[in-house]
Amino acid sequence: MSFADLNLIPEIQRAVADEGYTEPTPIQAKAIPAVLERRDIMGCAQTGTGKTAGFTLPLLQLLSPYANSSPSPARHTVRALILTPTRELAAQVSDSVKTYGKHLKLRSTVVYGGVDMLPQTKALREGVEILVATPGRLLDHVQQKSVSLGQVEILVLDEADRMLDMGFLPDIRRILALLPAQRQSLLFSATFSEDIKKLANQMLRSPTLIEVARRNAPADLVDHQVYEVETTRKRALLAHLIRSRDMKQVLVFVRMKRDCNKLARELVRDGINATAIHSDRTQGEREQALADFKEGRSTVLVATDIAARGIDIAELPFVINYELPYTPEDYVHRIGRTGRAGLTGEAISLVSAEENRLLVEIEKLLKRAIPRKDVEGNDPEQTRERRPRREVAEEPAADAKPRPARRPPAPPRVASDGFDFSKPYEPTPSAAAAPATEKPASIKPRGSRPTAALLGGFAAKDRK
Numbered sequence: 001m002s003f004a005d006l007n008l009i010p011e012i013q014r015a016v017a018d019e020g021y022t023e024p025t026p027i028q029a030k031a032i033p034a035v036l037e038r039r040d041i042m043g044c045a046q047t048g049t050g051k052t053a054g055f056t057l058p059l060l061q062l063l064s065p066y067a068n069s070s071p072s073p074a075r076h077t078v079r080a081l082i083l084t085p086t087r088e089l090a091a092q093v094s095d096s097v098k099t100y101g102k103h104l105k106l107r108s109t110v111v112y113g114g115v116d117m118l119p120q121t122k123a124l125r126e127g128v129e130i131l132v133a134t135p136g137r138l139l140d141h142v143q144q145k146s147v148s149l150g151q152v153e154i155l156v157l158d159e160a161d162r163m164l165d166m167g168f169l170p171d172i173r174r175i176l177a178l179l180p181a182q183r184q185s186l187l188f189s190a191t192f193s194e195d196i197k198k199l200a201n202q203m204l205r206s207p208t209l210i211e212v213a214r215r216n217a218p219a220d221l222v223d224h225q226v227y228e229v230e231t232t233r234k235r236a237l238l239a240h241l242i243r244s245r246d247m248k249q250v251l252v253f254v255r256m257k258r259d260c261n262k263l264a265r266e267l268v269r270d271g272i273n274a275t276a277i278h279s280d281r282t283q284g285e286r287e288q289a290l291a292d293f294k295e296g297r298s299t300v301l302v303a304t305d306i307a308a309r310g311i312d313i314a315e316l317p318f319v320i321n322y323e324l325p326y327t328p329e330d331y332v333h334r335i336g337r338t339g340r341a342g343l344t345g346e347a348i349s350l351v352s353a354e355e356n357r358l359l360v361e362i363e364k365l366l367k368r369a370i371p372r373k374d375v376e377g378n379d380p381e382q383t384r385e386r387r388p389r390r391e392v393a394e395e396p397a398a399d400a401k402p403r404p405a406r407r408p409p410a411p412p413r414v415a416s417d418g419f420d421f422s423k424p425y426e427p428t429p430s431a432a433a434a435p436a437t438e439k440p441a442s443i444k445p446r447g448s449r450p451t452a453a454l455l456g457g458f459a460a461k462d463r464k
């Protein structure tokens with residue numbers, strides 16, 4: 001299929017060709033015709049699948065009759081509203097709207113928090129057809145009467161799962177109440193929880209369901225690996241992996257904002273070019289960190305889950321989980337930064353004994369065991385840079401726990417009955433059909449072995 005088969009108007013086809021896209025991605029092939037037919041959409045797709053163009057191209061086409069070059073604000077009313085959870089994603093989507101709409105006389109702007117409202121107010125007052133916004137800042141502008149949403153024809157909720165995770169549901173409800181009831185609504189989400197389904201039921205009318213990746217499944221192109229390592233040895237192992245594998249661009253995840261800066265600083269001390277991105281940094285600092293990383297001025301970007309949400313970096317080859325996230329869905333989001341647009345990527349997790357429980361949850365969600373890797377020819381202890389005692393005393397990890405006397409033994413790869421633990425988990429047909437929220441205990445791979453058991457997590461009552 002080519003873009004020409006999708007009945008896109010020449011102005012949009014030209015913009016797509018300018019970007020060098022030759023054929024639509026699967027989500028684009030499905031979403032574009034449905035949106036053009038003015039259908040509501042429930043799209044299950046991760047970032048990296050081309051979903052932004054999937055909704056932006058047809059949206060531009062539907063609004064193209066409104067294109068005009070009049071300077072009068074009255075001739076430029078908000079017709080499409082795109083809501084995103086984070087500033088970074090809002091900025092990226094806004095860039096895409098401008099890129100794909102560059103041959104059309106439609107105006108667009110973006111509003112998000114953390115920056116001066118005045119320039120945003122000015123742009124809104126001058127009039128736009130397409131508004132990209134984060135929910136809180138949009139409501140600020142509504143309150144100040146710098147924007148009216150009464151003529152919105154198309155609403156897009158991008159990364160709806162993350163919006164709910166971030167507590168935006170009340171704001172979304174307020175915004176929905178400001179929109180005309182008669183409108184087209186598109187909801188995109190990487191995962192579909194019960195809350196998302198509830199929201200979809202409220203805001204979508206007979207939606208077309210578009211699913212391009214397995215539910216709650218990360219891109220198959222990603223190679224997942226786990227290194228079992230003590231917390232205190234993680235930094236040495238990280239530096240070793242970056243150096244020995246000659247990584248040029250790697251996104252590293254930590255859980256806490258304060259650990260972002262700390263790890264970036266420590267890596268710099270180790271001679272690795274690193275920068276940090278988290279929500280306590282100013283918007284300018286975040287943009288600079290992202291630009292440095294994208295343009296290759298820094299090798300490592302250390303990020304928290306929230307700050308990294310929606311970051312689009314073409315061909316990002318490595319994501320490293322320095323710490324596992326507390327929710328397995330965040331693992332899926334994190335590794336969605338790599339393995340994009342048909343390219344392979346590696347998702348490497350450094351897992352301490354304390355994090356084994358989180359790893360089990362992730363493997364349950366992925367419905368497979370992640371292979372354990374050894375650091376060939378490397379003892380992390382030896383590569384660990386000696387740190388002054390004082391510094392260690394000054395910066396104790398808040399969640400520091402007594403170090404286990406010995407590293408816990410790795411789970412066996414091949415069981416006594418010949419079962420190979422390192423092989424991907426194969427669900428039984430009933431497990432495969434089960435909803436993503438199903439209790440893991442009912443997932444029975446190969447006979448009656450629960451996934452947790454495969455990973456060494458036998459409870460006494462399960463040992464039969």
Ligand code: AMP
Nearest residue numbers: 021023024025047048049050051052341
């Ligand atoms: P998204 O999932 O919207 O974040 O897009 C991921 C990446 O894929 C972006 O860098 C887009 O520029 C790129 N992209 C989108 N559509 C296509 C296409 N049809 N062909 C090649 N690349 C694309």
